[in-house]
Structures are given as structure tokens and as C-alpha cells.
Amino acid sequence: MNPITLKHTLKYIAGFAMCLLSQYIYAQQALKDCKKCIIMAEQQVQRVAIADIDKREIIWDWIPAKSNIKPEHVKWFTAISDAKPVYDMKYILVTASGGGVALVRIADKKAVFYAYAGGNTHSAEIFPDGNIVSASSSGHFLTVFKVDTAIAAEQVYSKKVPIEFGHNVVWDKEHRVLWTAAMNKLKAFKYNFNCDKPDIELTETIDLQGTEAHDLFPVYHENKLWLTDTAAIYTFDPATKKIAKTSFSRHNIKSVSSGPAGYPILLSEPKEQWWTDAVIDTTGKVIFEKPGLKIYKTRWFLPNLFTYPAKEVFRQCK
Incomplete structure (x- = not known):
């Protein structure tokens, strides 16, 4: 040269x-x-997006094809299905209908860990030791992963556990169980805390009022969970096992998320098939809207103390 x-x-x-x-x-x-940020599973651009609702603009996004995901694995992250802030909101736990599960560091947009679950993956959760579990709907299973950032995605240890219509998983740190709503049942699993061969065991099954359960997510700063299905929105109290239909129930809600005083409850209600270009509150008022977007799930970008300790740092099970 x-x-x-x-x-x-x-x-x-x-x-x-x-x-x-x-x-x-x-x-x-x-x-x-950002004073009030939301995080979205956005399927028009195939990304996770964080938006400032006061400025009405997207201020951060993670696009698998522009990240360190290998080119041959990008298809795993087709149709981003969920995005949860984790590890003191410094990372995002991502799933996609293409079967991918990833733990993304916000600072540099690097997927520090990713693997393949398959079966139309809809959500994931982190166990207290750092291992991960995901839920897959058409595959009808949960997948438990050993998180090891030093090995290739194809070599990650995983184990599948049968579940009906898997759409959600939430760790309950107080009761030390994993909750998942499967069709018309709410199920609790015990985790074995085995670093190298993580596994879960069914311990309890609770009947639900409706069917085709979809979203399961903690109520902000309460020991309760939001639960949605095709017909309504509910709350579930793990201590009393009580399930209550909310006064603002709507049909086919894909996600529900709450925050502190001054934060409306967010709902993702499809306009077309399973997506929308607007996020609404419980009265139907638009909280955030951008024509052309295909928003699947939306959550407030806030800490989740139902599941994770405050100021929790990234860890791998050793």
C-alpha cells in the first residue's frame, strides 16, 4: 500500500x-x-429498543445482525419476543421467536452469552447463580442453560423440560421457585442449583381462570405477578396463591408492566396480528407511538426486585 x-x-x-x-x-x-424509559421487543427492525417517552424517541437499540452474534446465528434472533433489564439494569436478557436467547451488555451492545433454545422462544429468566431458563411456545418446553461465556454457542449445555404452550418464566427470589403460566395452569418449579448440569423439578400446579396464558411479569415493588391470557389481565399473589382479575382487563394483551407513582401501567395490545406501533395505559391512552414499528412486548426500564437483588452484578455459575 x-x-x-x-x-x-x-x-x-x-x-x-x-x-x-x-x-x-x-x-x-x-x-x-432518561426519566421515563421503556424497553421494547421491536420486530420491524428486528431489535431491542429503549425509548425515552418524554422525548418520543428511541435512544438505544440492539440489532443482532450488527452485533457480535455470528452471521450464521443471526436467524436465531428473528422476531425479538422479550427483553428484560437484568443485573442492575446494565444488561438485557433477550429472547426471539427464531429460538435465540442472549444476555446483552448495554454499555457496548455485546452479547456476552447466547445460545439456541428453538421452538418459538418467548421469554427467559436468570437463576440466582447466573444460569438461564427460557420458555418456548410451539416447542412446548422450557430450556435450562448453563451460562459459560468462554465456549461457543453450539457447545452450551442445555436441558429441555416439557411444558404446555411455554410463553413465560419468572424467578421468585422470596419463595425460591420458578413460576411459569402454561395454557390454563400456573406451575412452580424447584431449581437444583447445579452449576454444570442445571435442572428444574415441578413442585406445584395451580388452576387458572382462563387459557392460553401469555405474559407473566412482576408487579413493580410488590410481591405479586401480572398475568395475561386471551381474555383478561390478572394478578397472582405467590404467598396466598390468590388469582384476581383486574378491573381494567382487556383481551389478548401481550405484556403488562407497572412502575412507581407517576408511571402508568403499560399494555402492549396488538393492532395487527401480534404487534402494535403504540403502547397504551389501562384506559387506552397512548403513552408512546411511532408509526411503522412492530412492538411485541413493552416494559418500563426499571429494576425488578421481585426477582433480583438490588445492585446485582453479572455472574457465571462456577
């Missing part, structure tokens, strides 16, 4: 690096400044 060409090449590389750095700094500052 002649000196002139080398000079131009180095100048281009330096300029590109500066552009990436400026985008990184802008995104980090935007997240820091």
Missing part, C-alpha cells in the same frame, strides 16, 4: 472510530438522562 493510500485508510478508520465513540457517548448519556 502506497503512503497516500495508507494515510487515507488510517484517516477513514480514525473517523469511523470517532463516529462510533460519539454514538456510544450520546447513547450512554441519553440513557442516564
Whole structure:
């Protein structure tokens, strides 16, 4: 390479690096400044997106095809299905209908761990030791993964556990059980806390009022869970085992999320098939809208103390 060409090449590389750095700094500052942020599973661009609802704009996103996901594995992350802030909101636990499960670091958008569950994966959860479990709907199973960031995705240890119409998983740190709503049953599983060969065992089954259970997610700063199905929205109290239909029930809600005072309860209600371009509250008022988006699930970008300890840091089971 002649000196002139080398000079131009180095100048281009330096300029590109500066552009990436400026985008990184802008995104980090935007997240820091955001007073009310939502996180979305967004299927038009095939990404996880974080939006500032006051500014009405997306301030951060993770696109698998532009990340460190191997090109041959990008198809695993077709149709992002869920995105949960974890590890003191410094990481995001991502699932996709294509079968992928990933733990993404927000700071540099790196998938520090990812693997394949298959079966139309709809949600995932982190166990207290750092291992992961996911739920797959058409596959009718949960998949328990050993999290090991040092090995290739194809070599990750996993075990499938049968479940009906798997759409959700939530760890209950107080009662030390994994909850999953499967069709017309709510099931509790005990985790074996085996680092190398993680597994779960069914311990309890509770009848639900409806069927085709979909979303299961903690009520903000309460020891209760939101639960949705084709007909209504409920709350579930793990201590009393009581299930109560809410006064604002709506049909076919894909996700429900609450926050502190001043934060309306968010609902993802499909406009077309399973997606929407708007997030609403319990009265139907639009909280965030962007024409062209295909939003599947939406959650407030807030800590989840039902499941995780405060200020929890990333860990691998050793």
C-alpha cells in the first residue's frame, strides 16, 4: 500500500472510530438522562429498543445482525419476543421467536452469552447463580442453560423440560421457585442449583381462570405477578396463591408492566396480528407511538426486585 493510500485508510478508520465513540457517548448519556424509559421487543427492525417517552424517541437499540452474534446465528434472533433489564439494569436478557436467547451488555451492545433454545422462544429468566431458563411456545418446553461465556454457542449445555404452550418464566427470589403460566395452569418449579448440569423439578400446579396464558411479569415493588391470557389481565399473589382479575382487563394483551407513582401501567395490545406501533395505559391512552414499528412486548426500564437483588452484578455459575 502506497503512503497516500495508507494515510487515507488510517484517516477513514480514525473517523469511523470517532463516529462510533460519539454514538456510544450520546447513547450512554441519553440513557442516564432518561426519566421515563421503556424497553421494547421491536420486530420491524428486528431489535431491542429503549425509548425515552418524554422525548418520543428511541435512544438505544440492539440489532443482532450488527452485533457480535455470528452471521450464521443471526436467524436465531428473528422476531425479538422479550427483553428484560437484568443485573442492575446494565444488561438485557433477550429472547426471539427464531429460538435465540442472549444476555446483552448495554454499555457496548455485546452479547456476552447466547445460545439456541428453538421452538418459538418467548421469554427467559436468570437463576440466582447466573444460569438461564427460557420458555418456548410451539416447542412446548422450557430450556435450562448453563451460562459459560468462554465456549461457543453450539457447545452450551442445555436441558429441555416439557411444558404446555411455554410463553413465560419468572424467578421468585422470596419463595425460591420458578413460576411459569402454561395454557390454563400456573406451575412452580424447584431449581437444583447445579452449576454444570442445571435442572428444574415441578413442585406445584395451580388452576387458572382462563387459557392460553401469555405474559407473566412482576408487579413493580410488590410481591405479586401480572398475568395475561386471551381474555383478561390478572394478578397472582405467590404467598396466598390468590388469582384476581383486574378491573381494567382487556383481551389478548401481550405484556403488562407497572412502575412507581407517576408511571402508568403499560399494555402492549396488538393492532395487527401480534404487534402494535403504540403502547397504551389501562384506559387506552397512548403513552408512546411511532408509526411503522412492530412492538411485541413493552416494559418500563426499571429494576425488578421481585426477582433480583438490588445492585446485582453479572455472574457465571462456577
